[in-house]
Amino acid sequence: MESGFHDHHSSDTRMVLLTDSEQVRRLSRIRAALGRQAEAMLVSDNANVYYLCGRVFAGYVYVPADPALKPLYFVRRPNHLAGEQVVMIRKPEEIPAKLHERGLDVPSSLALELGALSYSAAQRLMKVFTGSQFTDATPVLRHARSVKTEFEIEKLKASGRKQTMIYNRIPKLYREGMTDVELQIEIERALRLEGCLGQFRVSGDDMELFMGNVLTGDNADNPSPYDFAMGGAGLDPSIPVGANGTMIQPGKPVMVDVNGNFTGYMTDMTRCYCAGRPDDKAVRANECSRRICAELADMGRPGAEAKSLYERARAIAAEEGLEANFMGFHSHAGFVGHGVGIEVNELPVIAPRSRDLLEAGNVIALEPKFVLPGIGAVGIENTYVVRPDGPMECITGAREEITDLV
């Protein structure tokens, strides 16, 4: 397929690294919704800026709803970007005068990222555009980004291939006597050497996590304040999630859910490992997780209700006598899947009260997981693409059985 990125090197000075046609595809999706609510949109959140330009910069992308008008790029930093539509500024207060210089009026209505900007930053922009009406750009951008272009799907697939390669290597990274953290550190290193960027972007304040989550034994049932499918106490109360230094014991499953960001777009995958033979209950719960993924993948077609996928997952867990263990034991996560892409928590959300309907181009991580007291956390997670016809396409390919570490 056509690449959506210009060929570029790491210090490329072109403002927009997306090809024109790729950028137009993204802009038209946004403009269709924007036109109904405002004359223009001003974007500064890093994830949204990356979506619109194929690079991150400090400043603002000004997107007129009118498709005849090109976006303008008001850049604070870096100072080497070039292009006809680039306007260097020191502060947002300069924007109205710069619009006038280009023969443009200050918009009578402007969409701002009210879900991402701090209150102070939004107030400042509202003063800059005194006289404009303000609407919220966040839902428009979140919805547009939830439907990936074919080029974005190629980036996701590339991440999925690399992540799969590392997951297949996990048994080789294990040594007897390791703790959960020690195994995680070796996986982190292997991911990084394969090109993992480390950082993964999260929308909102409800999650903090470093490189991923490796859970074994009772730690899996330690509740976390964050909005993840599984918890874990973590190493320190300042970051209370994930591995806590538990020794990996023979027969106890180890759940690995680590960073799949190799391309700016991340896949999300979870697999379980075990030193020696796992408990039969663990094997059954893992098979139940696989069954849920398979059935949901088949249901996941354009128009399907996200909440019906969740209800089906819960029903299967109940059929298999695992309802009490579904998505936690002492504490339960309220969803079984979520969109992924530039950020780890995109739309749609596969949850009981979700109003999302699936669309072709959605990329969704499904993670039906179980906590079994005395055993640990079990289950798989795959990332899927919703296709116009047929079931969702899985793009995370490591083997799904509980894999022997030794």
Added chain:
Amino acid sequence: MESGFHDHHSSDTRMVLLTDSEQVRRLSRIRAALGRQAEAMLVSDNANVYYLCGRVFAGYVYVPADPALKPLYFVRRPNHLAGEQVVMIRKPEEIPAKLHERGLDVPSSLALELGALSYSAAQRLMKVFTGSQFTDATPVLRHARSVKTEFEIEKLKASGRKQTMIYNRIPKLYREGMTDVELQIEIERALRLEGCLGQFRVSGDDMELFMGNVLTGDNADNPSPYDFAMGGAGLDPSIPVGANGTMIQPGKPVMVDVNGNFTGYMTDMTRCYCAGRPDDKAVRANECSRRICAELADMGRPGAEAKSLYERARAIAAEEGLEANFMGFHSHAGFVGHGVGIEVNELPVIAPRSRDLLEAGNVIALEPKFVLPGIGAVGIENTYVVRPDGPMECITGAREEITDLV
């Protein structure tokens, strides 16, 4: 000294992990400023919640300005926290009724974290507290946190000792033919095995970075959109900062500025390394950086103006003929130091237009760095504690000369 934390294990259910006296020290600093602007403060930002409780949870800390009233903890997650002042809630709309149940009125004026909350989240809280006047809690919290307690300084020193230990080991991690990224990955692993939590918290949207920055050769002069002292192009335009895969060349300095968060409180340290003998210019610039640190450490006493420290740093760079290279070459950072603690960008800011005055208990990273075209980035960074008398105390102790990698 007395520990400021209760002894605790990783799944401790006590709401507040700080000792009473440590929490009171922190609260009194906040209440002194809060009393002048509002009846109460509502805090939900993770860094601020950690500061007030010694742990992170999802929810709100309600701090009445009146010291006779204890804080209340409105907790959404996790579901296992216990204590007299804990009130479980599902959403912030429940808070006013819960206050009434405890015989408390809704405050007539309330300080909210307007610099940290999203506009949407702040608006939601403003509706919950209809009838209250709102003020900004962010400056109060930032200023309170900039003056560390002795217990916080102990946490910082513990991070500094561990970070120093790893820096001293860097020559052993180097192998000929490595790229900047490959060396960084081995340093990341060594840090993590020594207990580094990986995640470091950043205030605001102006920075994203994974584990730190290793720069060699011309990459040091690649500008970044982020508000760091040095740039680098990074591996991918989605995270444009830091190492970009440049091969480490004999005689070219390698600048290492990596994560010092071992305790929830992070130190910031930079050192330079070189495979073989570095260029004389690099040695001179590194010595200039050391001289700036030493002179500023001596100036850094309570009452000193942050901006005079910056001006002195720039003047020393000029004396040594390095003004054009100071804090970058094609692009320049606008500061030479910054507070550190729970977040990497705390107060005070050592910059030309800073109005900050130093106070005893400030913890400040000074990082006078130089970019030498054709050579790379050179300079050191240390973390210092401002003491009531005498010069600042350095808590990052790796040797400051350019260290041979081979």
